[in-house]
Amino acid sequence: MKYGIQNPKSKIRIPSPPKKTAPALFCLLLIAFLGSCMQGEEKIYKKSKIMMDTVVTITVVSHSENRAEHAINSAFSEIRRLEELFDFYSLDSDVSRINKHAGLYPVTVSHDTLNVLERAYFVSDKTGGAFDVTSGSLLALYDFSRGIKPQPYSIEKRLPFVNYKAVHIDRKDPGVFLEKAGMLIDLGGIVKGYAADRAVETLKKDGIRSGLVAVAGDIRAFGLKPNGKPWKIGIKNPRAEGKDDDIMATLDLRDLAISTSGDYERFFILEGERYHHIISPATGYPVRTCRSVSIIAGEGVLADAFATGVFVLGPEKGINLIEKMGFSGLIIDQEGAVHVTSDIREKIEFEKTFTGHNKG
Ligand code: ADP
Ligand code: MG
Numbered sequence: 001m002k003y004g005i006q007n008p009k010s011k012i013r014i015p016s017p018p019k020k021t022a023p024a025l026f027c028l029l030l031i032a033f034l035g036s037c038m039q040g041e042e043k044i045y046k047k048s049k050i051m052m053d054t055v056v057t058i059t060v061v062s063h064s065e066n067r068a069e070h071a072i073n074s075a076f077s078e079i080r081r082l083e084e085l086f087d088f089y090s091l092d093s094d095v096s097r098i099n100k101h102a103g104l105y106p107v108t109v110s111h112d113t114l115n116v117l118e119r120a121y122f123v124s125d126k127t128g129g130a131f132d133v134t135s136g137s138l139l140a141l142y143d144f145s146r147g148i149k150p151q152p153y154s155i156e157k158r159l160p161f162v163n164y165k166a167v168h169i170d171r172k173d174p175g176v177f178l179e180k181a182g183m184l185i186d187l188g189g190i191v192k193g194y195a196a197d198r199a200v201e202t203l204k205k206d207g208i209r210s211g212l213v214a215v216a217g218d219i220r221a222f223g224l225k226p227n228g229k230p231w232k233i234g235i236k237n238p239r240a241e242g243k244d245d246d247i248m249a250t251l252d253l254r255d256l257a258i259s260t261s262g263d264y265e266r267f268f269i270l271e272g273e274r275y276h277h278i279i280s281p282a283t284g285y286p287v288r289t290c291r292s293v294s295i296i297a298g299e300g301v302l303a304d305a306f307a308t309g310v311f312v313l314g315p316e317k318g319i320n321l322i323e324k325m326g327f328s329g330l331i332i333d334q335e336g337a338v339h340v341t342s343d344i345r346e347k348i349e350f351e352k353t354f355t356g357h358n359k360g
Contacts, residue, residue: 040063040064041063042062042226043062043063043065043068044059044060044225044226045059045060045065045068045069045072046059047069047072049076051076051215052079052083052191052215052216054192054215056076056079056195056213056214056216057212057213057214058072058075058076058199058203058212058214059213059214059231060072060203060208060210060211060212061208061209061210061223061225067206067207067208068208070206071202071206071207072203074202074203074205075199075206075213078195078199078202079195079199082112082191082194082195082198085109085112085113086113086116086187086191088136088187094109094110094113095113095187097109098113098176098178099136099178099183101177101178102178102180102181102182103178103179103180103181103182103183105177106168106170106173106175106176107175107176108173108174108175109174112198113176114169114171114176115194115301116187116190116191116194116301117133117169117176117185118169119190119301119302119305120133120164120187120305121167121169123302123305123306125164126306126309126321126325127306127312127313127321128313129281130280130281130310131189131190131308131309132162132163132164132281133164133167133185133186133187133189133190134161134163134164134166134178134281135162135186135281136183136184136185136186137162137183137184138150138155138158138159138162138279138281139186139277139279140184140186141155141284142277142279144266144268144275144277147268147270147275149275155283155284155285156284158182158284159282159284160180161180161182162183163183166178166179166180166183167179167183167185188277189304189305189308189309190301190305191304192215192216192217192218192259192300193220193257193259193299193300193301193302193303193304193305194300194301194304195218195300196213196214196220196257196300196304197220197257197300197301199220200222203222209222209223210224211223212231216265217236217259217260217261217262217265218259218304219233219253219257219258219259219300220256220299220300221233221254221255221256221257224254229252230252230253230254231252231253231254232251232252232253233250233258234249234250235247235249235250235251235258235260235292235294235330236248236264237351237353237354238262238264238291238292238332239291239336244353245351245353245354248332248350249330249348249349249350249354250348250349251344251347251348251349252347253296255298256296256297256298257298257299257300257302257303258303259294259295259300259303259304259307260292260293260294260307261292261293261304261307261308261310261311262276262291262292263278263286263290263291263292263311264291267286274286274288278308278311278312279312280312281312287311287312287314289311289313289333290310290318290331290332290334291333291334292311292331292332293307293308293310293311293329293330293331293332294329294330295307295322295328295329296327296328296329296344297328303327306327310329310331314333315331315337318339319339319340319341323341323342327341328341328343329341330344332356336355337356338350338356
């Protein structure tokens with residue numbers, strides 16, 4: 001019998017009539033409600049560590065302290081892993097191996113190193129070479145902690161080893177090759193932003209839906225605070241004289257990255273001149289057009305590298321490029337004047353203690 005009335009003794013279960021779904025639904029809702037009560041309310045958890053030669057602070061929103069701690073620790077481990085790959089000084093980092101084999105043969109490196117080098121090439125291209133990781137051979141001549149500047153002839157001799165186009169990246173092998181012996185790459189201007197990106201991905205994989213990763217001035221935010229508001233970021237005053245004027249401005253950041261490059265992070269003053277760690281790849285000397293550059297972009301890796309590159313380009317060219325790239329930005333020039341892209345003019349709140357002029 002294919003169709004017809006079912007045998008009442010058949011073992012086939014007849015679905016319950018619809019009226020019985022109401023209590024079941026009630027039970028489910030009750031379980032969900034009790035579950036959310038047991039999770040506890042959302043709180044902000046924060047931890048800092050010294051990594052990548054600076055202070056790294058990771059902040060997350062979570063219902064559970066244990067889960068927050070676990071996620072933060074995984075993100076720190078990810079940053080530690082990247083630190084080992086990109087370290088200019090450690091002997092077996094990807095960067096050291098690439099540098100040691102310059103002019104000899106290609107070196108197999110991790111995917112992270114390939115990612116960073118490809119992004120670096122992109123930024124070099126867009127900034128007309130103002131951002132150039134092959135500035136490494138020039139940077140190695142400076143000693144910022146001991147206040148030593150290079151002799152002009154040493155700079156002259158190394159300028160021919162600076163050329164981002166002489167970095168060959170092969171995804172298939174995968175290998176990286178520096179064309180000339182003597183070339184050195186230094187990824188200091190891009191890796192902190194990349195590390196912030198990777199740390200955020202790690203937090204998200206661990207189920208965190210809102211947080212903030214700050215690798216010094218390279219910050220990436222995602223989600224909202226427990227009060228439903230975006231994360232508020234402070235931008236450092238490049239000429240702060242005390243604790244009260246340390247922050248010059250604040251702005252809200254949601255699912256974006258902000259990076260600040262400044263002439264106040266690593267520097268020394270010699271014969272009245274400030275020698276700082278952002279140099280022009282064309283001249284080999286620290287650039288004197290800006291005090292600080294902050295860039296807001298979707299990814300930390302781009303915000304970081306463009307902040308360094310725009311610093312070299314200076315305020316006028318810099319603001320034009322930031323706008324052309326579809327980013328937002330704020331530049332404090334050498335006279336202390338503030339330049340901002342039009343889209344964030346209304347969104348930045350300047351502190352009363354900040355005496356920069358031409359705001360807006
Ligand atoms: P910070 O390290 O203070 O966050 P940056 O992101 O601007 O600031 O990085 C500065 C570092 O970038 C320097 O210490 C050096 O390693 C590297 N660097 C300096 N000048 C250049 C340049 N023109 N292009 C690429 N990297 C640079
Ligand atoms: Mg940078």
